[in-house]
Every structure is written in C-alpha cells, then in structure tokens.
Amino acid sequence: MIQSDKGADPPDKKDMKLSTATNPQNGLSQILRLVLQELSLFYSRDVNGVCLLYDLLHSPWLRALLKIYDCLQEFKEKKLVPATPHAQVLSCEALLSAHDTIAQKDFEPLLPPLPDNIPESEEAMRIVCLVKNQQPLGATIKRHEMTGDILVARVIHGGLAERSGLLYAGDKLVEVNGVSVEGLDPEQVIHILGMSRGTIMFKVVPVSDPPVNSQKMVYVRAMTEYWPQEDPDIPCMDAGLPFQKGDILQIVDQNDALWWQARKISDPATCAGLVPSNHLLKRKQREFWWSQPYQPHTCLKSTLSISMEEEDDMKIDEKCVEAEELSEDKEEFVGYGQKFFIAGFRRSMRLCRRKSHLSPLHASVCCTGGCYSAVGAPYEEVVRYQRRPSDKYRLIVLMGPSGVGVNELRRQLIEFNPSHFQSAVPHTTRTKKSYEMNGREYHYVSKETFESLIYSHRMLEYGEYKGHLYGTSVDAVQTVLVEGKICVMDLEPQDIQVVRTHELKPYVIFIKPSNMRCMKQSRKNAKIITDYYVDMKFKDEDLQEMENLAQRMETQFGQFFDHVIVNDSLHDACAQLLSAIQKAQEEPQWVPATWISSDTET
Ligand SMILES: Nc1ncnc2c1ncn2[C@@H]1O[C@H](COP(=O)(O)OP(=O)(O)OP(=O)(O)O)[C@@H](O)[C@H]1O
Numbered sequence: 001m002i003q004s005d006k007g008a009d010p011p012d013k014k015d016m017k018l019s020t021a022t023n024p025q026n027g028l029s030q031i032l033r034l035v036l037q038e039l040s041l042f043y044s045r046d047v048n049g050v051c052l053l054y055d056l057l058h059s060p061w062l063r064a065l066l067k068i069y070d071c072l073q074e075f076k077e078k079k080l081v082p083a084t085p086h087a088q089v090l091s092c093e094a095l096l097s098a099h100d101t102i103a104q105k106d107f108e109p110l111l112p113p114l115p116d117n118i119p120e121s122e123e124a125m126r127i128v129c130l131v132k133n134q135q136p137l138g139a140t141i142k143r144h145e146m147t148g149d150i151l152v153a154r155v156i157h158g159g160l161a162e163r164s165g166l167l168y169a170g171d172k173l174v175e176v177n178g179v180s181v182e183g184l185d186p187e188q189v190i191h192i193l194g195m196s197r198g199t200i201m202f203k204v205v206p207v208s209d210p211p212v213n214s215q216k217m218v219y220v221r222a223m224t225e226y227w228p229q230e231d232p233d234i235p236c237m238d239a240g241l242p243f244q245k246g247d248i249l250q251i252v253d254q255n256d257a258l259w260w261q262a263r264k265i266s267d268p269a270t271c272a273g274l275v276p277s278n279h280l281l282k283r284k285q286r287e288f289w290w291s292q293p294y295q296p297h298t299c300l301k302s303t304l305s306i307s308m309e310e311e312d313d314m315k316i317d318e319k320c321v322e323a324e325e326l327s328e329d330k331e332e333f334v335g336y337g338q339k340f341f342i343a344g345f346r347r348s349m350r351l352c353r354r355k356s357h358l359s360p361l362h363a364s365v366c367c368t369g370g371c372y373s374a375v376g377a378p379y380e381e382v383v384r385y386q387r388r389p390s391d392k393y394r395l396i397v398l399m400g401p402s403g404v405g406v407n408e409l410r411r412q413l414i415e416f417n418p419s420h421f422q423s424a425v426p427h428t429t430r431t432k433k434s435y436e437m438n439g440r441e442y443h444y445v446s447k448e449t450f451e452s453l454i455y456s457h458r459m460l461e462y463g464e465y466k467g468h469l470y471g472t473s474v475d476a477v478q479t480v481l482v483e484g485k486i487c488v489m490d491l492e493p494q495d496i497q498v499v500r501t502h503e504l505k506p507y508v509i510f511i512k513p514s515n516m517r518c519m520k521q522s523r524k525n526a527k528i529i530t531d532y533y534v535d536m537k538f539k540d541e542d543l544q545e546m547e548n549l550a551q552r553m554e555t556q557f558g559q560f561f562d563h564v565i566v567n568d569s570l571h572d573a574c575a576q577l578l579s580a581i582q583k584a585q586e587e588p589q590w591v592p593a594t595w596i597s598s599d600t601e602t
Contacts, residue, residue: 177200219251239274248265346426510561512567519546
C-alpha cells in the first residue's frame with residue numbers, strides 16, 4: 001500500500017486550478033475536483049480501498065469524458081446560427097429529423113445486385129452500372145477492325161459516362177444488361193441500349209492504359225459553320241456539335257486526330273460534342289470548294305471583264321460629275337451643320353469605298369474575304385484580352401450595307417464627344433481645293449506615293465473614284481490612337497482581314513437594318529447617297545437591297561463581327577454603339593491568340 005501510495009501521484013493541484021479558472025461553471029468537473037480533494041486526505045491515511053478509488057477517479061479518460069460532457073452542456077445553452085441566411089428558419093431538431101428520414105429511405109432506382117456467378121477468370125472485368133435519365137450516356141462505341149470486339153470509342157466530356165469515372169475509351173464491352181455483345185454490330189448494341197430504361201449494367205474488360213487528357217484547354221472561334229446532321233463522315237451523328245460562324249468553342253479533347261470534342265462557351269453546362277479537327281475541317285472545306293461549279297474569283301471578275309451595268313454606270317457617272325462636285329462643295333462648306341470639321345465623311349470617299357472591291361488595283365494586291373472563307377483556317381485560336389488602361393484604345397470598325405446608317409452613327413458618336421472619338425484623315429491623289437487644308441480633309445499625295453503605300457501594305461482600305469485614289473492608311477489611324485483617342489472608321493467587309501492586326505486590335509461592329517416595315521417607317525425622311533443622285537429618298541427596292549446585302553454580309557463575314565447592332569431607332573442604336581465601344585475597351589473580349597503572343601514578343 002505504501003508502495004502504491006508512493007507510487008500514486010499526489011493530486012495535481014495545478015491542473016485542477018486551470019480547469020477551475022477556465023470553466024468555473026463546470027458541474028461534473030467541479031464535483032470530481034472536490035471528491036478528489038476529499039479522497040486525498042484518506043489517501044495519506046491509507047484507508048482501505050481508497051487508493052483504488054482515487055486512481056479510478058484520477059484516471060485521464062474519466063477526466064476527458066467529463067470535460068466533453070461539460071463542453072456539450074455549455075454548447076447546449078448557446079444559440080446555434082445557421083451558415084446560410086435561408087436556413088434561419090430551420091431548427092436543429094428539424095435538421096436532425098430530416099437527416100434521419102433521408103437516411104432511412106431507399107432511393108430509386110435500385111441498383112441490381114452484382115451477379116454472384118462471376119468466374120475467377122473474369123477478375124479483370126469491371127461491372128459498371130449507369131442510371132440512364134433524360135441525358136444520353138455520353139459515350140460512343142465501335143467495332144475493332146481485326147478482333148470484331150465492341151469497344152468504347154470515346155467518352156464524351158461532361159456526359160454521364162465520363163462523370164461516373166467508370167468507362168474509358170478502349171474498354172471492351174462484354175455484356176449490356178446481361179446480354180452478351182459478342183458478334184453483335186455496334187448498331188445492335190445501340191439498339192439494346194436504346195431499349196433500356198433506368199439502370200444499364202455494362203460488363204467491360206478495362207483498357208490496360210486509360211487515356212489521360214493532359215492537353216491544355218484551347219478556345220477557338222469558328223470561321224465556318226458545321227452541321228453534323230449533314231456530315232456523312234461523322235462517327236456518331238447524335239454526338240456531333242453543330243456550330244455557326246463566330247461561335248467560340250472550348251476544345252476539351254484533341255486526342256483523336258480527326259474528331260475533337262468541344263463545347264460552346266455560350267452553353268458551358270452541356271456536355272461536349274464531336275467536331276471535325278482543324279485538319280479534317282480544312283479538308284472538307286477544300287473538297288466542298290472544288291465540288292462547286294466554277295465561279296471566277298470576285299477579285300478577278302473586275303479585272304477580266306466589266307459588265308454592261310458597270311459600263312452604264314461609268315457613262316452616268318460622267319453625266320453626274322458636275323452635280324456631284326457641287327454637292328461635295330456644298331457638303332464641305334456647310335460641314336453637316338457642325339461646329340467643327342470631321343474628316344472622312346466626303347461623298348467621294350464613301351462612294352470609292354463601295355467600289356473598292358471592284359477595283360483592279362485592289363484585286364492585284366490582296367485577296368478578298370471570298371477567298372478567305374474558301375481556304376482559310378476553319379478555327380482561329382482565341383484568348384481573353386482585357387485592355388490595360390495604359391494600352392492604346394482598340395480601333396472601332398463599323399460596317400454594314402450601304403445606306404444602313406454607318407456614317408450617321410459614326411458622325412453622331414464623334415459629335416457626342418469629339419475629344420474622345422475621332423476619324424482618321426484619309427489620303428487622296430486628287431488635287432487640293434482652295435478651301436481645303438492638307439491633313440485636315442485629306443492627306444494629298446501623288447499617285448506614286450499612294451501606290452507605294454498600297455504595295456507596302458500601309459493602306460487599310462482604298463479605292464478609285466473618278467480617276468482618283470482615296471484610302472485610309474495605318475499611320476492615319478495610329479495618329480488618332482497615339483493621341484489617346486478612340487479611332488472610329490467604317491470599312492467594307494472585304495477589307496476586314498487587313499485591319500485584323502495585333503497593332504490595331506480592331507473591334508468590329510456590324511450595323512444591320514431592321515425589318516422592311518420598320519425601315520419604311522424610320523427612313524421616311526432619310527437620304528441615300530448614290531453615284532448619280534444627290535439626297536435621293538429611299539425606295540422600297542433600296543430597302544430590300546439593303547436587307548439582302550446585310551444577309552449576304554452576315555453569311556460571308558459574320559465570323560468577324562464582335563457585335564451586331566440593329567439600326568432601327570437612331571437614338572437606341574447610338575446608345576447601343578456607345579455601350580458596345582465602352583465594353584470593347586474596358587471588358588475582357590475574345591481576340592485572336594496571335595495578337596497577344598505578338599504583344600509579348602515586341
Ligand atoms: N436609325 C435611323 N433612322 C432614320 N434615319 C436614319 C437612321 N440611320 C441612318 N439614317 C439616315 O439614313 C441615311 C443614310 O445613312 P448613312 O449615310 O449613314 O448610310 P451609310 O450606311 O453610311 O451608307 P452610305 O455610305 O452609302 O451613305 C441618312 O440620311 C441618315 O441620316
């Protein structure tokens with residue numbers, strides 16, 4: 001006993017103090033402390049059995065248990081606060097009762113029990129149970145050419161199979177819902193799957209090396225459209241992803257050289273779909289192009305032949321020179337009733353622009369958009385670009401069918417804030433008039449100088465009108481941007497490729513007419529600019545032509561449009577234009593990846 005007495009530690013006063021100080025309210029801990037104090041008196045007197053009781057009560061586990069009890073008591077008195085505001089109304093009891101109800105419930109559908117007659121030799125098999133709901137399973141199958149085995153050809157990203165993490169491309173299907181697939185065609189397997197409801201059980205031999213998708217995520221802009229339903233080559237039509245020109249696609253899998261998996265960023269929640277790879281789509285485009293009846297290239301058309309209509313135009317042009325020049329002068333002097341001069345709105349400049357793509361000079365120097373869409377890259381890699389405040393502003397390009405209001409909107413924008421928005425001063429080879437100033441209305445240059453600017457690719461757009469050349473140079477645009485202003489220019493769509501450089505980072509806004517009924521109403525007092533007439537009113541044919549041209553432009557060049565504005569009410573269109581320009585300059589936008597890599601190189 002003495003030994004045990006010696007052996008027993010005296011009550012730890014320090015420890016007890018600590019527990020009293022930290023928790024004076026503790027009921028059981030406190031009682032235990034007092035009992036131990038009492039016992040320590042008998043302990044020294046060696047009363048029979050006291051040592052045993054003392055050791056028991058002094059044991060760490062009992063003390064820990066009592067501490068936990070005390071803590072729980074303390075929390076019981078505290079008010080529990082739910083983590084989310086809408087859970088305020090829930091009481092603790094309600095939550096526990098909900099939990100118990102759910103825990104006791106058997107949810108549908110019940111998975112079938114695993115077959116118990118799996119032979120030893122089938123160790124390498126995997127049983128996969130997927131619950132089919134409204135969604136497709138998200139996997140495609142194929143037959144191995146040599147062995148005839150039915151294999152999982154690909155697992156679609158974001159689909160049911162991929163989310164289960166149980167099926168991989170290359171897995172061999174052995175059974176579907178207990179039916180052996182040996183000797184079956186993929187179509188027959190699909191039929192079995194189609195007939196199945198609820199749970200589908202696959203027996204598979206797992207691929208030895210499940211593919212790992214380590215490629216980085218790539219985003220592309222579709223430069224062409226694709227309709228899987230019209231493509232007989234697609235391995236699985238239902239898994240195809242249709243897209244239109246200009247759609248931004250996230251390429252999530254490029255493991256297959258021919259068929260990539262992609263999803264539209266406008267629809268990120270859906271599972272991916274199959275799209276032709278860059279290489280395959282290019283091949284398809286080329287095949288399609290060659291299969292079309294021969295059409296002389298639009299570039300060549302104008303150099304080779306001048307149609308009767310154009311010859312007529314030329315005759316009429318001659319007759320109208322006087323009226324034209326007069327009206328130009330009037331335009332200059334009146335200056336649109338402005339308090340300040342805005343360059344680039346001259347009638348001659350606007351008319352030459354319209355004819356620019358017909359010009360032989362133009363044709364010999366650059367290839368137009370028609371060419372581009374036939375043989376150009378079907379996907380353009382894009383990245384998110386956010387202009388930094390120290391960067392120059394992005395060039396704003398407006399385009400639309402003649403008469404839609406491109407110049408009206410551009411003019412209103414500049415008038416609204418001339419210290420922020422500006423046009424570039426164009427170049428011309430015509431002689432300066434007495435009231436004009438070099439560098440204000442135009443930069444007046446010789447024909448040789450103008451042509452050298454064209455051949456050195458310093459002209460963004462140019463054309464010939466009444467024997468004179470007119471155009472806008474890169475430097476003229478840069479002059480505006482360097483001044484810290486936003487340069488707004490209008491452009492014919494066939495010139496779009498020339499401005500798409502990392503230097504200018506253009507943001508292209510397409511101005512579109514509204515429907516005929518609205519246009520008839522809104523354009524009652526509008527004036528059209530033509531080669532022959534000054535201030536002519538819009539006729540129904542003009543509005544119809546505008547609508548047709550707008551459709552053609554969208555079909556052919558829609559992939560380049562960053563934003564589309566329907567110019568119905570001028571007031572609304574101006575407000576939309578302002579807001580679009582602000583977003584272009586201040587919010588992240590998709591731009592060609594080459595613009596950004598060029599930035600880092602320089
Ligand atoms: N939303 C609108 N509502 C009413 N009139 C409009 C509207 N937009 C433009 N207009 C008028 O339509 C006429 C043609 O517009 P504008 O000259 O800007 O056309 P455009 O697209 O620049 O084509 P072009 O280069 O052939 O002149 C002008 O009289 C203009 O004031």
